[in-house]
Amino acid sequence: MxxxxxxxxxxxxxxxxxxxxxxxxxxxxxxxxxxxxxxxxxxxxxxxxxxxxxxxxxxxxxxxxxxxxxxxxxxxxxxxxxxxxxxxxxxxxxxxxxxxxxxxxxxxxxxxxxxxxxxxxxxxxxxxxxxxxxxxxxxSRLREISTEQVERRVARALLRLTHQAGRKTPEGVLVDFPVTRQDIAELTGTTLYTVSRILSAWESNGWVEGGRQRILVRDPHRIFLLAEGDGT
Missing domain, CATH: 2.60.120.10 (Jelly Rolls)
Structure with a gap:
């Protein structure tokens, strides 16, 4: 050996x-x-x-x-x-x-x-x-799936990913490994369609930026507020 x-x-x-x-x-x-x-x-x-x-x-x-x-x-x-x-x-x-x-x-x-x-x-x-x-x-994830609205679950999943593998860039926090929308759907107990709809809305607002198997969180504070239920 x-x-x-x-x-x-x-x-x-x-x-x-x-x-x-x-x-x-x-x-x-x-x-x-x-x-x-x-x-x-x-x-x-x-x-x-x-x-x-x-x-x-x-x-x-x-x-x-x-x-x-x-x-x-x-x-x-x-x-x-x-x-x-x-x-x-x-x-x-x-x-x-x-x-x-x-x-x-x-x-x-x-x-x-x-x-x-x-x-x-x-x-x-x-x-x-x-x-x-x-x-x-x-x-915690099981409790979220059982009790929390899906947008809040997706926000929490993004925060976990940024904490685990986030890399600060001038544009925001980049999740530094390939993550797909399907991965996020499976992490949060929802559908690909729902995750795509939520992330597309967040992209339009300038809070996140998606791409081919990448996620850039441009506004981590806004995602934190969404995760805590204070995003409105």
Whole structure:
């Protein structure tokens, strides 16, 4: 197995403040894998053979519901652990992870998880915090879908995307990876038609600017007001 330089993970929050020897030990069973845009890292209900840390790129995690509807669960950014089904007591992956840009991840065999957290309990604690944050976000989105008007849900989705992957430019905040209107529809539990109608209206007002798989938020304050229900 080829050597992986510890500097690739030393600055990531998951591994922060861990000694060099521990990082080398953790990387002993890791493999570096490349996923071109559009490639699935794993599929929903596939046996959870590995867990991963994303080093570069961006992934979309989707689920297909019992009635056949696809939803976007979340996006994975650099430095995040994902596919760690073992941490939630599953033997299969609950969703499909697909590269939305060319991506690089470190992968460990699933069998390495328990010995690793036994040696380094802080990894279990930090992973649990990450999973807990994702669960809290999922509950917030479910509440929004159940109780809030769709325009407010779309505004909240845009704010989440800008917080996760926003890059400030002279024109506004650019979501720095490809995002489609269909992605936003699946994030907010609505239809492509409805999202297109809302974003077209916002574009006419100069609040956002769309393009081919890109979103520029020109007026973040206005989108914040919409998200809080004070946009009128």
């Amino acid at each position: 080829s050597h992986i330089d510890r500097s690739l993970i030393a600055e990531l929050p998951l591994f922060a403040d861990m000694p060099a020897a521990a990082l080398d030990d953790i990387l002993h069973e890791a493999r570096s894998l490349r996923y071109p845009k559009g490639k699935a890292v794993f599929q929903q209900n596939e046996e959870a053979h590995s867990f991963f840390v994303l080093l570069h790129g961006r992934l979309r995690v989707t689920q297909v519901t019992a009635d056949g509807q696809q939803i976007v669960v979340r996006f994975v950014g650099p430095g995040e652990i994902f596919g760690v089904a073992q941490a939630i007591g599953r033997k299969d992956y609950p969703g499909t992870a697909t590269a939305v840009t060319d991506s690089i991840a470190l992968a460990w065999p699933a069998s390495a998880w328990q010995p690793m957290i036994a040696r380094y309990p802080q990894l279990a604690s930090r992973t649990l915090q990450t999973v807990g944050g994702r669960l809290q976000d999922a509950h």
